[in-house]
Amino acid sequence: MNVGVIVFPGSNCDRDVAYVTRDQLQQPTRLIWHDDPDLGDVDLVVVPGGFSYGDYLRCGAIARFSPALKATVDHAKRGGLVLGVCNGFQILTEAGLLPGALVRNRDLHFICDRVPLRVERTDSLWTQHYDAGQVITLPIAHGEGCYYADADTLKAIEDRHQVIFRYCSATGEVNEASNPNGSLNNIAGLCNEAGNVLGMMPHPERATDTLLGNTDGLALFKSALTALVDAA
Amino acid sequence: MGYDEDALLNGWTAMYTYDARIYVTLRPSVLDPAGTAVQSGLHHMGYTTVEQVRIGKYVELTVSATDEDTARQQVDRMCDQLLANPVIENYRFELTQREAIAAAV
Numbered sequence: 001m002n003v004g005v006i007v008f009p010g011s012n013c014d015r016d017v018a019y020v021t022r023d024q025l026q027q028p029t030r031l032i033w034h035d036d037p038d039l040g041d042v043d044l045v046v047v048p049g050g051f052s053y054g055d056y057l058r059c060g061a062i063a064r065f066s067p068a069l070k071a072t073v074d075h076a077k078r079g080g081l082v083l084g085v086c087n088g089f090q091i092l093t094e095a096g097l098l099p100g101a102l103v104r105n106r107d108l109h110f111i112c113d114r115v116p117l118r119v120e121r122t123d124s125l126w127t128q129h130y131d132a133g134q135v136i137t138l139p140i141a142h143g144e145g146c147y148y149a150d151a152d153t154l155k156a157i158e159d160r161h162q163v164i165f166r167y168c169s170a171t172g173e174v175n176e177a178s179n180p181n182g183s184l185n186n187i188a189g190l191c192n193e194a195g196n197v198l199g200m201m202p203h204p205e206r207a208t209d210t211l212l213g214n215t216d217g218l219a220l221f222k223s224a225l226t227a228l229v230d231a232a
Numbered sequence: 233m234g235y236d237e238d239a240l241l242n243g244w245t246a247m248y249t250y251d252a253r254i255y256v257t258l259r260p261s262v263l264d265p266a267g268t269a270v271q272s273g274l275h276h277m278g279y280t281t282v283e284q285v286r287i288g289k290y291v292e293l294t295v296s297a298t299d300e301d302t303a304r305q306q307v308d309r310m311c312d313q314l315l316a317n318p319v320i321e322n323y324r325f326e327l328t329q330r331e332a333i334a335a336a337v
Contacts, residue, residue: 058317065314094317101319108265148262209309214235 001228003029006088008052013085016205017046020221024208027225037067043179043228044081045072047088049141049203059102059144060091069095081125081224082197086142089189089199098156098188098199102142105214106182107134114214115180117202118163118168119168124191125227126198129219135172135214138202140188145201147183147190154184165189165200171181184199213229247296249330250303256316257288258325291315294330303327 003021007014014031022029032039034052039045052063063069069091076082076097084092090099103109114137119130130136132153149157157163165188169178174186181201190198204217240303258264266287271285297303307325316323 057315059316061314084265101317103262103320104265106263106265108269146263150261150319182265 001027001044001225003023003027003044004032004039005029005045005046005048006034006066007031007048008050008063008066008073009036010052010054011048011050011087013049013087013203013205016203017085020205020208020218021046024218025225030048030110032068034063034066034068034164037070037071039071039075041116042075042080044083045075045083047072047084047091048205049086049088052087052091055087058094060087060094062168063087063091064094066156069186076192076197079194079196081228083126083224084197084199085203085205086140086201089201092197092199097197098190099153099162100147100190102201103146103148104144104148105142105146105180110141111180112139112141114139115178115188115202116168116170117165117179118172118174120163120166120173122173122200124164124195124223126191126195126220126223128226129223133172135168135170137207137214138204138217139206139214140202142181142201145183146181147185147187149184157187157190158185160193162190162193163187164179164191164198165202201213235276245298247294248300248303249294250308250327251330252291252293252295252325252327253305254291254293254307254315254323254325255288256291256311256321258286259322262320288321289315300324300327300329308333326333 005017006015018029090102091092119134122132166186168174177187189200204220207214207217267285267287274282311323
């Protein structure tokens with residue numbers, strides 16, 4: 001699996017992702033500077049967290065127009081795998097690769113915490129190494145993570161089972177009390193219709209090493225790796 | 233908006249400068265927690281008659297174009313593609329012509 005991690009001015013999770021794919025999973029990994037229009041021979045493009053271009057105007061609004069992101073859109077349209085985490089999720093919605101938008105958290109606070117998530121699907125290429133209905137814990141760190149889509153879009157997303165992760169209680173109940181940021185339908189992560197593009201606010205790359213006490217995020221990267229090996 | 237006749241006679245295309253004042257507002261269906269917090273603050277100050285607060289963005293930009301229609305189309309595209317996110321925001325803008333300058337074709 002050749003991994004490309006896009007690096008924008010202001011990205012701050014790019015090296016964490018590279019640590020997982022290169023050091024832990026032993027996959028060739030390249031950091032790609034934002035003004036590079038050529039992604040090279042990549043299978044998985046990761047758009048990492050951070051504050052791309054200072055998040056001026058709106059989170060992800062300016063990153064969308066960078067050469068590397070335009071190449072990422074082409075990669076996605078060819079069926080290539082794209083993972084957007086946190087700011088990366090915001091960028092993918094701005095770019096139109098994923099429906100909806102991420103707006104200011106319901107309570108206006110920047111939230112830095114660890115939250116339980118329910119894995120909604122295990123038949124997606126991103127989650128095949130999780131168990132059905134499994135509750136995992138991942139870190140979140142965002143000020144604009146409240147997922148919004150208009151009613152018709154939201155219905156289409158649910159009808160097509162595009163939601164991959166939902167905020168839930170420790171025992172897996174999805175309700176308002178377990179919704180940290182006001183996201184509609186407790187959506188924490190969702191994929192596009194084809195399933196090759198995943199965006200999520202929680203940080204799987206920050207939960208892969210036993211040294212940090214939580215490895216719930218590792219199965220996501222392993223799932224993508226398995227999917228690519230199976231496809232090869 | 234017509235062309236500058238002297239400029240046309242001399243083989244120049246007149247360019248006009250326009251000031252655009254752009255208002256970006258949240259779509260009514262999108263919650264505005266910041267607006268709600270400000271409304272609460274106003275109520276605490278005694279302005280209990282305030283019924284709703286919605287916070288948006290205001291952008292000023294200057295653009296040159298051969299006529300107002302062209303400038304309007306350009307600003308509209310800028311709003312649609314970058315300045316506003318149509319998923320969550322609406323926009324409107326006003327244009328004012330500033331001055332005419334002649335530019336070589």
